[in-house]
Amino acid sequence: MPIKRLPVIATVVAVAAAIFFVWRQAGPGPHGRASAPASGGELVATMRTEPKSFDRLVSSRSAEELLSRLTQAPLVRVNRLTGQVEPWLASSWTTSADGLTWTFKLREGVTFSDGAPFTAADVVFTFDALYDPKVGSEEASSLRIHDQPISVRAVDDHTVVLGFPSAFGPGISLLDSLPMLPRHKLQDALAAGRFADAWSVTTPPAEIVGLGPFALSEYRPGERLVLVRNPHYWRRDADGRALPYLDRLDLDIVPEQDAELLRLQSGQADLTTSEVRPEDLAVLKPLADAGRVQLVTAGVSTSPDCLWFNLTPGAAVAKTRPWLQAVELRRAISLAVDRDAIVNTVFLGAAEPVWSPVTPSHGEWYLPDQPHPARDLAEARRLLASIGLTDRHGDGLLEDAADRPARFSLLTQKGHSLRERTAAMLQEQLKQIGLTVDVVAVDPQTIIARYTDRSYDAIYFVAPSDSIDPARNLDFWMSRGAFHYWNASQASPATAWEATMDDLMRRQSTSLDPAERRRLFAEVQRTLSTELPVICFAAPRITIAMSARVRGATPSVLPPLVLWNADTLSVAPGRGASRP
Amino acid sequence: MTSGGLATFVVRRLAAAMALVAVVSVGALLLVRLAPGDATTDLVLAHVDEATIARTRARLGLDRPFLVELGDWLAGVAHLDLGESSAFGRPVADLVGERVLKTAELASLALVLAVALGLPLGVLTGSRPGGLFASCVAPISIGILSCPPIVGAFGLMLLALGTGWLSIAPGDPVVPALALALPLAATIERVQSQATAEVLAAPGAGAAAARGLPPWRLLWVHAARQAVRPLLGVAGVIVGTLFSGSLAVEWVTSWPGLGRLLYDGIVGRDPFLVAGCALSGAVLIAAANLAGDLARGLADPRVRVS
Numbered sequence: 024m025p026i027k028r029l030p031v032i033a034t035v036v037a038v039a040a041a042i043f044f045v046w047r048q049a050g051p052g053p054h055g056r057a058s059a060p061a062s063g064g065e066l067v068a069t070m071r072t073e074p075k076s077f078d079r080l081v082s083s084r085s086a087e088e089l090l091s092r093l094t095q096a097p098l099v100r101v102n103r104l105t106g107q108v109e110p111w112l113a114s115s116w117t118t119s120a121d122g123l124t125w126t127f128k129l130r131e132g133v134t135f136s137d138g139a140p141f142t143a144a145d146v147v148f149t150f151d152a153l154y155d156p157k158v159g160s161e162e163a164s165s166l167r168i169h170d171q172p173i174s175v176r177a178v179d180d181h182t183v184v185l186g187f188p189s190a191f192g193p194g195i196s197l198l199d200s201l202p203m204l205p206r207h208k209l210q211d212a213l214a215a216g217r218f219a220d221a222w223s224v225t226t227p228p229a230e231i232v233g234l235g236p237f238a239l240s241e242y243r244p245g246e247r248l249v250l251v252r253n254p255h256y257w258r259r260d261a262d263g264r265a266l267p268y269l270d271r272l273d274l275d276i277v278p279e280q281d282a283e284l285l286r287l288q289s290g291q292a293d294l295t296t297s298e299v300r301p302e303d304l305a306v307l308k309p310l311a312d313a314g315r316v317q318l319v320t321a322g323v324s325t326s327p328d329c330l331w332f333n334l335t336p337g338a339a340v341a342k343t344r345p346w347l348q349a350v351e352l353r354r355a356i357s358l359a360v361d362r363d364a365i366v367n368t369v370f371l372g373a374a375e376p377v378w379s380p381v382t383p384s385h386g387e388w389y390l391p392d393q394p395h396p397a398r399d400l401a402e403a404r405r406l407l408a409s410i411g412l413t414d415r416h417g418d419g420l421l422e423d424a425a426d427r428p429a430r431f432s433l434l435t436q437k438g439h440s441l442r443e444r445t446a447a448m449l450q451e452q453l454k455q456i457g458l459t460v461d462v463v464a465v466d467p468q469t470i471i472a473r474y475t476d477r478s479y480d481a482i483y484f485v486a487p488s489d490s491i492d493p494a495r496n497l498d499f500w501m502s503r504g505a506f507h508y509w510n511a512s513q514a515s516p517a518t519a520w521e522a523t524m525d526d527l528m529r530r531q532s533t534s535l536d537p538a539e540r541r542r543l544f545a546e547v548q549r550t551l552s553t554e555l556p557v558i559c560f561a562a563p564r565i566t567i568a569m570s571a572r573v574r575g576a577t578p579s580v581l582p583p584l585v586l587w588n589a590d591t592l593s594v595a596p597g598r599g600a601s602r603p
Numbered sequence: 604m605t606s607g608g609l610a611t612f613v614v615r616r617l618a619a620a621m622a623l624v625a626v627v628s629v630g631a632l633l634l635v636r637l638a639p640g641d642a643t644t645d646l647v648l649a650h651v652d653e654a655t656i657a658r659t660r661a662r663l664g665l666d667r668p669f670l671v672e673l674g675d676w677l678a679g680v681a682h683l684d685l686g687e688s689s690a691f692g693r694p695v696a697d698l699v700g701e702r703v704l705k706t707a708e709l710a711s712l713a714l715v716l717a718v719a720l721g722l723p724l725g726v727l728t729g730s731r732p733g734g735l736f737a738s739c740v741a742p743i744s745i746g747i748l749s750c751p752p753i754v755g756a757f758g759l760m761l762l763a764l765g766t767g768w769l770s771i772a773p774g775d776p777v778v779p780a781l782a783l784a785l786p787l788a789a790t791i792e793r794v795q796s797q798a799t800a801e802v803l804a805a806p807g808a809g810a811a812a813a814r815g816l817p818p819w820r821l822l823w824v825h826a827a828r829q830a831v832r833p834l835l836g837v838a839g840v841i842v843g844t845l846f847s848g849s850l851a852v853e854w855v856t857s858w859p860g861l862g863r864l865l866y867d868g869i870v871g872r873d874p875f876l877v878a879g880c881a882l883s884g885a886v887l888i889a890a891a892n893l894a895g896d897l898a899r900g901l902a903d904p905r906v907r908v909s
Contacts, residue, residue: 075692082692083649159659164652223692244701245859246774275773277857278867282760282771289764291772468640468872471647498650505653512653 060575060593062264065271068586069283070296073248073276077231077239078222079202080153083161088200089296089583093250093272094136095202096234098127098146099195103579103587106386106491108196112141112203112234112257122190122535129181133257135205136238143177148206150175151213158218165495166201169532190533192540193492205232236267236590248274258590268575268593287316287568293594294569294576294585301373302440307568317569321578322384323375327562328442328485330356330433330449334509334556335477336517340431346423347431347480349410353555355403358396359456360449365561369444374561380499381548382562384580385491387541390548403456414457421457430459431480434473437464445560446483474511482508491581493544494532500547501525509556520554571595609900616896620889624882628680631881632673635874641665642689642872663689665874676875685882686875690867695879698864703883706853706860710845712780717787724788725795726827732800741796744789753851756782760856773857782852783845790841791834798833802826838895843888 070089076082079091100111110116113127133141153160154172166173171188178184191197208230212221222231228239236258237250250272258266275292277283284303286292288310299307299318310316333340334348341348362376375383376395383389407413412421412429421429435446443464450460465473473479490496498504502513502521516522524547531543551557567578567585572595578585585592642663643656651659660666664675676686685695724744728737747755759778763769769777802808803826811821850862857863861880868876 075690083651084645159655159662161646161649161651161655164655165650225693225697243774243859244698245705245863246857275857276859277773278863279855279857281757282855282857285760285764286771289767289771291770465639466870467648468638468644468870471644472639472641475644475647505647506650 059262060260060268060591061596062268062593063270064268064594064596065273066269066294066573066592066594067273067275067292068294068296069275069277069286069292071276071278071280071283073245074224076219076223077226078204078219079200080149080158080160080162080204081219081222083165083200085582089274089586090239090248091202092235092583092587093237093589094231094233094235094239094253095204097201098129098198098203101196101199101490103581104577108194108199116195118194122194123187125185125187125195126178127183127185129183130257131181133234134255135208135232135234136253136255137205137208137232138255139205139207139232141203141205141234142180143183144180145203145206146183147175147177148210148213149201149204152204152209152218153201155213155218157216158213162200166197168197190535192494192532192534193490194535196490196492197495203234208232237269237272240271245276247276250274256590260591267590269589272589284568287570290315290570292570293573294567296583296586298563298584299566299568300440301369301371301563303568304371304373304566314571317571317573317576319567319569319576319578321565321567321584322580323377323382323562324565325382325384325491325580326485327377327380327382327559328445328483329380329508329557329559330481330483331508331557332431332481333477333479334517336510338477340478340480343427344423344431346410346412346429350554351406351410352412353558355406355456356449356453356458357555357558358399358406359403360452360558360560361398362560364452365445365448369441369448370561370563373566374563377559377562379548379552380557380559381493384562387537388491388493388544390545393548393552400456407456407458412457419457420454420459428459429457430461432461432463433481433483434463434465434470434479435483436470437466441563442483442485449483449560474508493528493547494540497528497532500528518554520550524550613893613897616893620886620893623889624885627885628878628882629673629677632676632874632878633669635869635872635877636669636672638872640872642874644872663687665689672874676878680882685879688868688873688876688879690871690873690876695875698876699861699879699883702859702861702864702880703887705858706846706849706862709776709779709783709849709853709858709860710842712776713783713787713845714841716780716784717791720784721788721791722795722827722831725792726799726822728792729796729799730803730822730826732796737796740792744792747785747789748793750786751851752782752786752848753855755785756852756855771856774859776858779849779852779856779858782856783848786848787841787844790837790844794834794837795827795831798829798831799826802829832899835895835899838891838898842891846884846887 070086072084072086074082074086074090076087077090079087079095096112098111098113100109102109112130112133114130116125116127118125129141129143135141150173152158153163153166168188168191173188174186176184209218209221212218224242224244228241231239236253236256238253239248240251241249252267252270256266260266277286280297280300283295284306287295288306307316307318311318332347332353346352366372366374366376378395379393381389407421411424414420415422415426423429433446433449436442446462450462453460470482470484474482493500498506501507502510502516502525505511507513510517516525527543527547531540531547534540534543565580565584569576569585574593574595575591576585577588579587642665643659646656646659664672679686683696685699687693688695688698691698724740728740731737756779759769759782760771763771763778771778808821808826811825849860850866852858853860853863854866861883865877865880868880
């Protein structure tokens with residue numbers, strides 16, 4: 024090679040390298056920062072369970088909820104990031120001064136996935152089906168206001184009026200979970216009393232029509248649901264392009280979480296519908312560093328696990344051990360547990376220490392100035408001594424006044440590594456103040472059965488919360504609620520502080536003044552932190568893993584974590600998840 | 604075996620099989636009933652109100668006494684109606700029918716793979732029990748045998764992840780079939796190896812060799828054919844292994860077969876689904892046992908009905 028050509032070759036190589044570098048840097052990175060989303064393409068997501076119905080009114084488990092959000096649409100939607108109610112099938116609304124009458128204007132020109140127009144008659148039909156006793160909808164109770172149904176009336180084809188039976192603080196946000204159903208497809212089934220079976224999982228997919236971004240194309244039981252773009256979908260992006268961007272969305276049914284992770288790692292899935300476990304982050308971080316997956320932290324969970332004791336008055340467990348129901352025991356436990364150790368050891372740092380079930384992700388409802396008492400073993404021992412629990416044998420373990428050991432059993436979920444490991448840490452840490460804890464790991468059905476029968480000492484578990492507004496979760500906060508963990512379904516409040524909480528929550532849930540609602544709920548939280556009927560230790564940070572090709576994802580801490588805005592998801596051009 | 608004796612044998616074995624099926628399915632129904640919680644327990648977690656849960660319990664017949672439930676279920680079974688699954692909202696007979704086919708597909712593939720691997724390996728290792736080849740294969744077989752199929756399934760999935768050679772998408776049979784086939788191939792290899800060694804050590808083999816039979820024909824035709832008989836005797840065990848192994852393998856690899864359906868039924872406290880799966884599993888195992896015994900009788904004239 025002539026020497027004089029070397030500078031030319033070197034220049035060409037340098038320019039090529041520079042172009043390559045710039046191209047790599049400008050290439051679409053996480054969340055698609057570089058260019059407009061590409062239309063078309065396929066995305067594969069995994070889900071752990073499969074639906075038992077294609078109708079959310081009939082079955083309201085997580086699989087049905089996800090499918091409903093993908094194939095159906097509500098009148099209004101709660102934005103999972105801002106918590107605000109957004110116009111959806113209703114383009115606008117007005118409300119009366121008393122908050123009882125809501126008038127909705129429906130979008131014009133909206134059609135179902137089979138091309139039939141969407142009108143006010145479909146809204147009226149949906150409410151008729153929801154409250155029909157023959158349907159027995161699992162959604163009906165969450166769409167009643169103080170146990171009374173919402174009335175509905177069509178004014179014209181594009182105007183409906185909803186009548187609330189009483190003032191309701193969260194307002195129309197509860198409509199987020201109600202998909203509008205096609206009257207022309209389901210009215211005969213409702214009239215004949217066959218509504219519950221009309222959209223069963225054996226119904227041909229072409230019969231399932233909706234107003235969502237996708238339409239069901241194929242269901243292979245135990246394998247996958249195939250969704251294809253709804254050509255009649257009504258939404259457009261800011262540039263006027265038709266949504267959804269994706270042509271096809273596959274929901275692979277993968278019941279086992281390790282297998283789900285392996286699929287993501289191998290590129291055979293683009294995202295999982297559940298969050299990443301802390302122990303899996305170590306596996307995924309190198310892949311994220313290599314640009315093969317994206318790891319996005321959505322925030323702190325709104326459903327931290329918590330410990331509660333059976334506070335049912337006269338419960339068998341408390342007859343011989345009345346100290347189990349003493350507030351001093353709960354305060355001592357809260358003081359004795361090293362929350363940072365749980366965060367660092369169990370959650371490997373991927374959590375925040377918490378002192379309440381209301382976490383920072385509850386937004387306006389979170390009280391940052393709540394007291395966070397530091398760990399204090401001496402004070403914990405003093406509190407236990409005040410209820411007669413002392414070390415009578417000098418062996419470091421406490422006994423009650425009758426010389427019976429200070430011992431209780433703690434039920435937790437078998438197979439749930441975070442709960443099992445936390446329970447083991449609680450056992451170890453409470454031993455330091457002389458309490459003996461017998462951890463019993465069982466399946467969720469057994470926990471719920473023991474909870475319902477009230478045959479337990481203490482439970483370490485969680486209940487899913489799909490809304491951050493406390494008035495949507497009255498089952499937990501009010502003494503009559505089935506999820507008032509420590510003493511559920513009370514005819515009248517068993518204690519003065521629960522009566523106070525009931526009164527505050529009643530006012531909080533009926534007030535229409537946001538500031539007053541926040542003030543009342545702050546009072547509720549202060550009562551809760553004083554009485555500690557539930558004790559929380561750590562709330563995990565919700566991290567979502569997606570393949571590098573996914574664009575437009577805005578993960579939320581509320582389910583479904585990513586697919587709540589599936590119509591604006593897109594994929595980078597190129598090889599996708601391989602299909603068999 | 605006389606035809607009359609055979610008929611008596613078959614009738615007796617069928618009666619025993621029916622008793623097995625009855626005990627297994629009624630036992631499954633009872634166990635689900637005794638387990639804490641029921642099919643509506645997860646509705647509590649979904650915040651469904653108590654009245655709806657009570658209506659659901661009544662609709663699913665969970666509020667009946669166990670004996671009434673059992674009587675109704677048995678009456679239904681007589682008409683091939685296995686009840687309705689609470690977890691899937693569909694007739695159990697339809698679900699089981701679909702999933703039995705998927706498990707049969709997986710099991711057939713696993714069986715073919717296991718026989719294709721295990722049989723020739725067993726003949727080869729049995730022909731020279733102390734040889735280098737046998738010394739290498741035997742520990743591998745024993746290692747695989749002592750490894751539960753669920754561990755094998757995870758191992759294969761990791762292999763698929765590391766190499767990209769195998770697909771792990773739901774519905775792809777390669778990984779689950781291999782996970783089921785490998786322990787089975789090891790079983791077949793061990794049984795066939797021992798039987799081949801015994802046949803070759805018997806005087807008949809020496810006589811055949813003395814008559815000038817080529818060694819390959821002696822090994823692959825005479826010895827292998829005689830040695831396969833013990834395998835037929837464990838046919839029922841093999842099908843049982845496939846069925847029990849499929850429970851874990853189908854769960855891990857997302858294969859929509861009978862094992863995963865049974866698991867879903869147990870987790871969901873779905874009494875009729877669990878009973879239906881147990882019933883069909885018991886029928887399969889009983890049928891395989893009977894078929895294995897009959898095949899052994901036909902293949903080995905020394906076997907007599909006693």
